[in-house]
Amino acid sequence: MAIQPSSSALRALALEYKSLQEEPVEGFRVKLLNDDNLFEWEVAIFGPPDTLYQGGYFKV
Template identity: 50%
Template sequence: MSDQAVLLLRKQLKELSRNPIEGFSAGLVDDCNVFEWSVTIMGPPDTIYEGGFFTAHMTFPKDYPNKPPGVRFVSEMWHPNVYADGRVCISILHSPGDDPHGYEDASERWSPVQTVETIVLSIISMLSDPNDESPANIDAAKEWREDYPAFKKRVARCVRKSVDDM
């Protein structure tokens, strides 16, 4: 299974380097390990994340594409759908099949048709439109709902820090 994963990840990397997608760039953390990627996501235009350059690491399992990668922001991130340790929580990154908690349909969860491109575009969409109904970061979701000016100010600090860290 690992050989298939290596071939697929190399193909996706080659495709992204040939045809870059607006809004992010991707590459390997270490040229010797195709299972560890570094992605830089530009804060989406017309959002409070605009102007930021947020780095995340994608860690692919050996049985990719049957199982989803883990995605974790290395850059500081304040968002309802990002855990305090930077892990991204969106439906397409949840293991395939039925949700044991009953929050998501199986069709919303991981599917082997997902690619690095579709994952990152989903994360960009998440930055534009947080889901505060099922938050990973309860404090960020609470602030988003109850004190948006404070939420916006904290995100602005993250944006500035992401630029300073470049």
């Protein structure tokens, strides 16, 4: 039996995703793997300048 996500979870994720699209966080890129599924995101983190991670690209 598949678990159905709650409407409040979907609403919260939709609001968070919309916020990140309208006001991106520097050093991060966020997108959905599939536009029909708010539970699977692809996040890329770019290493900040003047740190050990400068030039790094970390995909989660």
